[in-house]
Amino acid sequence: MNNDKQNSKIPAEQSTSSLSVIEYQKQLEFQKEAVVHLNALYNYALHLTMNTDDAEDLVQETYLKAYRFFNSFERGTNCKAWLFKILKNNYINIFRKNSKEPGKVDYDLIKDFYHSIKDSSIDTTEADSDYFHSLLHEEVYQALHSLPEEFREVIELCDIEGFTYEEIANMVESPIGTIRSRLFRGRKMLREQLETYASQRGFHGGTDR
């Protein structure tokens, strides 16, 4: 602190010790509040981009922004929701800039993508005679991706990430009533899609409770 010019010459590793107490506390709090949601953000990014490299970039970009603006995070509110909103905004910006087409479903891509990262972590759920339990992870994944973006999004945020309607409404900038009806219609469409898969594989609605 006594000599700024000297300090700026210190290589990165050594300057660690010169972190101010406030900055150090911020870093600790950030790790406790924000970095713990890394997996959830990564999964959300994967769902949005369908590409592991893009997903990683998106998550990095999100954390970079989040850290810079961490002071504006309202303490006591859901940090995960805050991060998701930043990620979503980043995603929109990137896709607008690159004029890519978000929401366009390429089934081959989904399959390839799915198989390419399939082995990284699969939870083994017990087999069941119920025809819905016969559905493959891949089928549920594909069915979800066959939904229009606005329906898929709310289902992901609600059913996979466990956000409340209020949090979702804030994230997608729509009223709660809209979230309610999108969820209802989205689940209905999804179920119809899943029933199609199930019947294609020889299971019929009749075996369902």
Place this chain on the structure above:
Amino acid sequence: MNCQQAYQLISAAVDGELSCHEKEKFFQHLAECTTCTEEFNDAMKTKLIIKERIIRFTAPQTLINSIMHLTHHCAQESNL
């Protein structure tokens, strides 16, 4: 409550987002209506399927490392 009103509340009922008043009216209606009960059960089941069947991936270690490095780096920058 009629079926149309109940229909609009199904997703909120599934997600535990009904107010006490809505909840009471909604389940009262379900007790008298098999169609809405079926819709409700279907929606519940669909939610469960998504939760159970969607694969959760683990972020690669390289990403975890770079996030840790990133916050560390930012902290140093703003400190200089």
